[in-house]
Amino acid sequence: ESYQLRFSTSQVNPNEPVVKVMHSFADRVKERSKGQLTLTIFTGDQLGPQKKVNEMIKGGARVLSVTDYGQLSQFVPDMAVVAGPYMFANPDEAKRLFTSPVFGEMSTRLEQQGLKLVMADGLFGVRHLLASKPVRTPADIAGMTLRVPPSPIMLETFTALGARPQALPWGEVYNALQTGVVDAAEANYGSLAGSKLYEVRKVVSNTAHQMMFAAFVTSTSFFNSLPADLQKILLEEGRKAGAELTAATVASDKAFAEELKKNGVQIVENVDVKAFAEKAKAAYAKVPGLTPGIYDKARQALAH
Amino acid sequence: MSMLQLWLPSVLMLALLALQTPVTWSMAIAALSFFLMNMGEMPLANFAQQMAEGTESVSLLALPLFVLAGCVMNASGITRRLLHLAEVLVGHMTGALAQMCTVLATLLGGLTASANADAAMLSKTIGSQMVQRGYGAPFAAVITSSAAIITALIPPSIGLIVYGFLAEASIGRLFAAGVVPGLLLAAGLMLTTHFLATRRKYQPQRASRATASEITQAVIDGLWALSIPVVILGGTRYGIFTTTESGAVVVIYVVLVALFGYREIRLRDLPEVLAESVRDSASVMMMICAAAAFGFYLSWQQVPQAMSGWLAGTTTNPVMLLLLINLVLIALGTAIEGSAALIILTPMLLPLIEGAHIDKVHFGIVLITNLTIAGITPPVGGLMYISSQTLKVKMGDYSREIAPYLAVMMGLLVLLSVFPQLSLWLPNLLYGTGGVQ
Amino acid sequence: MQTVQTLAPPSGGQEEAVPAAGASRAGRLLSLRRIDEAIGVACMLAIVASIAWGVITRYLFPQPAAWTFEAAVIAFGWLVFFGSAACVRWRMHADVDALVAMFPPKVRRVVFIGNWLLLAVLFVVLAAMFAWQGVIAHSIRVVSLDIPRSVVYAPMSVASILMLVQHLLLAPWRDGWQWRASSESAL
Numbered sequence: 009e010s011y012q013l014r015f016s017t018s019q020v021n022p023n024e025p026v027v028k029v030m031h032s033f034a035d036r037v038k039e040r041s042k043g044q045l046t047l048t049i050f051t052g053d054q055l056g057p058q059k060k061v062n063e064m065i066k067g068g069a070r071v072l073s074v075t076d077y078g079q080l081s082q083f084v085p086d087m088a089v090v091a092g093p094y095m096f097a098n099p100d101e102a103k104r105l106f107t108s109p110v111f112g113e114m115s116t117r118l119e120q121q122g123l124k125l126v127m128a129d130g131l132f133g134v135r136h137l138l139a140s141k142p143v144r145t146p147a148d149i150a151g152m153t154l155r156v157p158p159s160p161i162m163l164e165t166f167t168a169l170g171a172r173p174q175a176l177p178w179g180e181v182y183n184a185l186q187t188g189v190v191d192a193a194e195a196n197y198g199s200l201a202g203s204k205l206y207e208v209r210k211v212v213s214n215t216a217h218q219m220m221f222a223a224f225v226t227s228t229s230f231f232n233s234l235p236a237d238l239q240k241i242l243l244e245e246g247r248k249a250g251a252e253l254t255a256a257t258v259a260s261d262k263a264f265a266e267e268l269k270k271n272g273v274q275i276v277e278n279v280d281v282k283a284f285a286e287k288a289k290a291a292y293a294k295v296p297g298l299t300p301g302i303y304d305k306a307r308q309a310l311a312h
Numbered sequence: 313m314s315m316l317q318l319w320l321p322s323v324l325m326l327a328l329l330a331l332q333t334p335v336t337w338s339m340a341i342a343a344l345s346f347f348l349m350n351m352g353e354m355p356l357a358n359f360a361q362q363m364a365e366g367t368e369s370v371s372l373l374a375l376p377l378f379v380l381a382g383c384v385m386n387a388s389g390i391t392r393r394l395l396h397l398a399e400v401l402v403g404h405m406t407g408a409l410a411q412m413c414t415v416l417a418t419l420l421g422g423l424t425a426s427a428n429a430d431a432a433m434l435s436k437t438i439g440s441q442m443v444q445r446g447y448g449a450p451f452a453a454v455i456t457s458s459a460a461i462i463t464a465l466i467p468p469s470i471g472l473i474v475y476g477f478l479a480e481a482s483i484g485r486l487f488a489a490g491v492v493p494g495l496l497l498a499a500g501l502m503l504t505t506h507f508l509a510t511r512r513k514y515q516p517q518r519a520s521r522a523t524a525s526e527i528t529q530a531v532i533d534g535l536w537a538l539s540i541p542v543v544i545l546g547g548t549r550y551g552i553f554t555t556t557e558s559g560a561v562v563v564i565y566v567v568l569v570a571l572f573g574y575r576e577i578r579l580r581d582l583p584e585v586l587a588e589s590v591r592d593s594a595s596v597m598m599m600i601c602a603a604a605a606f607g608f609y610l611s612w613q614q615v616p617q618a619m620s621g622w623l624a625g626t627t628t629n630p631v632m633l634l635l636l637i638n639l640v641l642i643a644l645g646t647a648i649e650g651s652a653a654l655i656i657l658t659p660m661l662l663p664l665i666e667g668a669h670i671d672k673v674h675f676g677i678v679l680i681t682n683l684t685i686a687g688i689t690p691p692v693g694g695l696m697y698i699s700s701q702t703l704k705v706k707m708g709d710y711s712r713e714i715a716p717y718l719a720v721m722m723g724l725l726v727l728l729s730v731f732p733q734l735s736l737w738l739p740n741l742l743y744g745t746g747g748v749q
Numbered sequence: 750m751q752t753v754q755t756l757a758p759p760s761g762g763q764e765e766a767v768p769a770a771g772a773s774r775a776g777r778l779l780s781l782r783r784i785d786e787a788i789g790v791a792c793m794l795a796i797v798a799s800i801a802w803g804v805i806t807r808y809l810f811p812q813p814a815a816w817t818f819e820a821a822v823i824a825f826g827w828l829v830f831f832g833s834a835a836c837v838r839w840r841m842h843a844d845v846d847a848l849v850a851m852f853p854p855k856v857r858r859v860v861f862i863g864n865w866l867l868l869a870v871l872f873v874v875l876a877a878m879f880a881w882q883g884v885i886a887h888s889i890r891v892v893s894l895d896i897p898r899s900v901v902y903a904p905m906s907v908a909s910i911l912m913l914v915q916h917l918l919l920a921p922w923r924d925g926w927q928w929r930a931s932s933e934s935a936l
């Protein structure tokens with residue numbers, strides 16, 4: 009029997025690292041399965057935004073979705089720690105969490121929710137702050153109204169840092185910055201460059217407050233219905249795709265930084281990240297639904 | 313995948329539509345048939361999820377708010393005063409109300425970002441007045457829905473922002489590029505209206521120009537009403553609230569003006585006004601929801617890709633390519649909603665555009681103009697639904713009246729495609745020709 | 750120009766008043782027959798209030814409220830589906846009669862009965878599917894409000910049942926399944 013799987017992402021630009029990785033993943037799966045498992049790529053939310061596609065998958069739809077841990081925390085609240093502020097110092101440290109029993113237990117719970125992780129650990133980007141002035145210490149953002157995505161961990165992070173986070177839909181950010189509804193926004197280099205937000209704010213401060221990891225998820229019931237050899241191909245190629253994405257993101261972030269500079273953006277490097285990390289820690293105690301002690305457990309896993 | 317699975321939902325939708333099944337439910341049943349045929353790939357419950365999805369959009373949230381504002385304005389004498397003001401100013405002209413509608417849409421276009429919200433506002437206010445004064449409901453529906461297209465071109469514009477994100481084009485340049493085409497569209501609509509109004513002998517509202525004292529009186533009487541656009545403009549320009557938020561602010565402001573400014577409405581009248589706005593919003597939104605579920609079938613089966621793929625092999629001449637793309641988009645636009653088409657088609661058409669060395673900003677203007685026009689081409693079109701539903705117009709009558717306006721818009725599309733300078737002159741003036749693509 | 754006819758009771762045919770003025774004819778808003786509209790009105794008020802609250806808190810409070818858009822979007826979904834049930838009663842779901850109007854009366858009647866039955870089935874399916882989707886979504890959390898996502902879908906199932914009820918209350922058999930042209934409230 010041959011299987012067809014629709015592979016969905018929010019990203020539009022075919023040159024985005026994640027879209028390139030999706031293509032190479034799809035090609036390798038097709039080749040190794042001798043055409044038994046084919047993936048069709050749907051960019052730009054053609055099948056709907058991540059929230060909706062993940063919900064379809066939970067219901068059993070044959071879709072593979074590129075998503076992140078902020079989204080997955082809607083299914084398993086503890087997964088919010090993977091998207092938490094200053095969780096990892098670098099991608100290598102993150103690798104230790106992804107191979108730890110703590111994470112294994114979370115992904116089992118996700119599987120019971122109907123979502124099977126095919127790839128768990130591809131670096132998608134590091135989020136920085138875009139404002140009209142340099143931000144070097146937490147004092148610099150005190151009272152600053154700042155757009156964040158509607159996710160509890162991000163809201164709590166910036167509340168802890170003393171800013172005034174405002175959850176707004178992504179589509180309204182450009183206008184909100186231009187008219188001054190919000191003073192600042194935050195995103196990874198790729199999104200900052202792609203969305204042209206630098207037309208309305210000119211200073212990017214490397215706060216590195218969140219390391220974003222992408223994941224590929226598909227329906228547990230569909231995954232389990234596949235023959236063992238196809239399951240194995242998906243998981244093995246998923247691991248490769250994760251490493252590939254991390255490498256591609258690190259490389260492309262450099263190019264995006266150059267692009268931002270070329271467009272007149274000032275990039276502030278000397279940010280007191282330690283002070284930010286210390287202050288942001290309070291957020292972990294405030295996010296609703298987290299198992300008590302999960303943050304400490306995750307930190308312990310990183311240490312080993 | 314068989315041809316049956318690919319085309320049956322489309323054929324079913326058209327058949328049901330012809331057999332007098334309500335438009336909303338024709339699309340819903342067609343979408344349901346798609347989910348029934350694909351139960352192996354996704355659960356049937358996803359049909360419900362797709363139907364609900366249309367309401368999960370923050371930008372559409374502005375629609376019920378502006379509908380409500382329009383209902384309150386109508387019930388409280390605010391509209392009457394604004395129209396009286398318009399009447400003393402241009403009432404002596406032929407087809408005065410219809411011309412006022414276009415002028416107001418152009419002004420509103422600079423305030424609001426959503427053509428749907430503007431169509432709701434225009435048809436609720438000027439549209440219903442036109443019907444009362446004998447213009448004919450189909451004509452009123454056509455002019456209010458056509459005028460709303462101007463909003464999509466004159467900044468701010470949701471469509472241009474979405475395109476800017478998708479195409480990685482400068483939103484500032486796109487905004488500047490929309491101004492001249494938006495004004496051209498307004499001029500085209502007004503000329504057409506003038507021609508039709510003269511031929512049909514629509515009477516002017518008044519025999520002679522108003523006197524200065526009449527105008528002064530109307531301005532004083534309308535001060536409260538005139539302050540409403542000032543609130544929207546000031547609030548969004550100076551960053552007090554976002555475009556979506558302006559809907560709620562306007563509702564509250566309008567209610568306060570109605571209750572304490574003009575005092576023509578009492579608090580206990582409000583529940584029925586609210587109920588009216590609920591029904592009006594729901595009938596339109598349910599149609600948009602069903603269209604979204606139907607659109608999901610088109611996306612899942614990659615129907616638009618099939619059409620644009622056919623384009624790729626045809627020509628590399630930029631002008632020919634743009635004209636061909638316009639033809640395909642118009643064909644697609646009759647059947648699907650503009651915003652859905654925008655998201656699906658932009659990434660697919662961009663490689664063609666870049667290959668033919670067409671400016672992305674220029675293409676954005678052509679694309680948004682074309683896809684917003686899709687909102688007024690039967691049988692599927694949000695702007696058409698909104699105006700027709702508000703003014704109780706049948707699709708057949710609407711289709712007959714829209715013909716001359718559509719012809720003018722097609723002419724404008726050709727002009728915009730052939731002369732990039734119409735779009736690029738202003739952004740080049742403001743931002744220079746170099747730098748960002 | 751014809752007078753607008755929006756409220757078309759089964760016995761109908763003659764001109765009725767426009768909705769706002771025809772409220773007495775429609776019955777009191779707070780009645781069982783108009784429960785769908787009353788819920789829709791409550792949702793409309795909730796949308797206005799929550800978005801306005803978001804603006805107010807941004808200027809007056811140290812922390813802007815984060816849940817306001819989410820609450821407004823949920824209320825929006827309910828408004829559309831409950832309002833849609835009211836639209837079934839007020840015959841506001843537009844149809845196109847151009848072709849059917851040319852059919853002989855007997856064929857028209859068959860088409861009319863067929864459509865009525867088809868919609869009754871559709872509303873049953875909608876009610877069942879929304880209930881099912883509610884079950885699927887029950888263990889998903891809404892992002893900022895931190896409540897189960899079934900609160901989005903379960904009321905839509907109830908609204909679909911109300912669509913069915915209003916559809917049944919149209920009782921077209923009372924005048925012998927007489928075909929109706931598109932009402933003026935239709936496209």
Ligand code: NA
Nearest residue numbers: 421463466468
């Ligand atoms: Na506009």
Ligand code: NA
Nearest residue numbers: 645686689692
């Ligand atoms: Na159309």
